[in-house]
């Protein structure tokens with residue numbers, strides 16, 4: 001009998017570290033999870049109705065691999081109005097099944113085996129795996145706590161070599177919640193232009209910014225000459241609370257879209273037609289839901305800040321975007337894996353250890369404030385007490401009793 005094996009290259013792709021925490025949290029039925037990276041809401045009713053209409057009207061066939069005309073037109077109009085970016089709907093826009101596949105298609109299109117891709121780290125877990133699946137080398141550049149985990153052009157330029165093909169930009173960032181300023185993105189754009197490097201800009205959190213005077217996170221594609229050097233990857237998952245619908249888009253120069261489209265034909269043929277029509281309703285429709293989610297995130301972000309900012313056992317970097325806080329737990333003396341495991345088993349709160357987002361995340365944990373506000377408040381309170389107790393173990397008996405009362 002022959003024993004069949006799985007391909008070595010596939011075995012070598014790292015598993016997402018987030019799944020470990022989910023698996024462990026599932027075994028603690030009353031755990032408060034501060035892990036989830038998705039909106040608590042579901043899509044607005046007019047979006048659901050548009051999907052139902054598409055089904056009843058029989059608009060359920062394969063579509064153009066780049067997406068139906070209405071979808072690409074809606075992406076064009078939304079992107080122009082919201083981000084001030086102008087992409088030709090016939091040649092420069094492609095529908096994809098979420099940013100996850102968009103990122104892979106983008107990298108697969110511009111990265112050759114053996115080349116290098118710069119990834120500011122800590123990073124969204126798919127980036128490294130995507131680069132490895134292209135046979136390329138991920139080169140991480142540490143985001144610095146003293147710079148609020150924002151991107152820094154000089155650090156990025158120091159990592160450029162003759163093999164560098166692309167840099168992945170993610171602002172607002174997951175897991176850090178950091179938003180990089182337009183000025184710094186301008187400097188990063190100059191690095192890209194100087195060295196002939198693609199910017200792959202993951203903008204899935206673009207409306208969720210909490211900096212004074214900032215309505216929308218700036219895009220590197222809006223910098224001079226960057227239209228032709230950038231592949232924007234965006235989706236409706238977070239913005240329109242449509243994570244399970246699987247719909248996103250790539251914005252890029254025509255030469256790139258021609259190739260991403262060719263690859264996509266072999267990968268998915270076309271994106272779910274019903275979802276595309278629902279997305280048209282989302283992109284063309286009222287924006288009240290986005291505004292209300294943003295207000296809610298701002299309120300929940302404040303809960304995290306109020307609870308953690310006075311805590312000497314933790315250091316909170318004020319998150320300015322997305323719905324994550326990245327917390328420095330080094331003053332507790334614990335590593336982030338231990339911190340996360342013990343917090344779950346002793347206080348029933350799940351957070352993601354920073355290493356799940358690259359080795360540069362060591363010493364931090366990520367918490368998401370996308371979920372229920374009351375659970376968040378209780379979870380963050382327990383997190384704080386746990387950290388305080390770790391610094392001063394004499395407090396821990398009283399704290400454990402508190403949990404029993406409030407759990």
Ligand SMILES: Cc1ncc(COP(=O)(O)O)c(C=O)c1O
Nearest residue numbers: 037098099100124174235237248
């Ligand atoms: C930074 C970032 N990019 C991409 C994605 C994936 O988005 P999508 O649901 O559109 O595939 C996520 C999901 O958490 C994310 O945090």
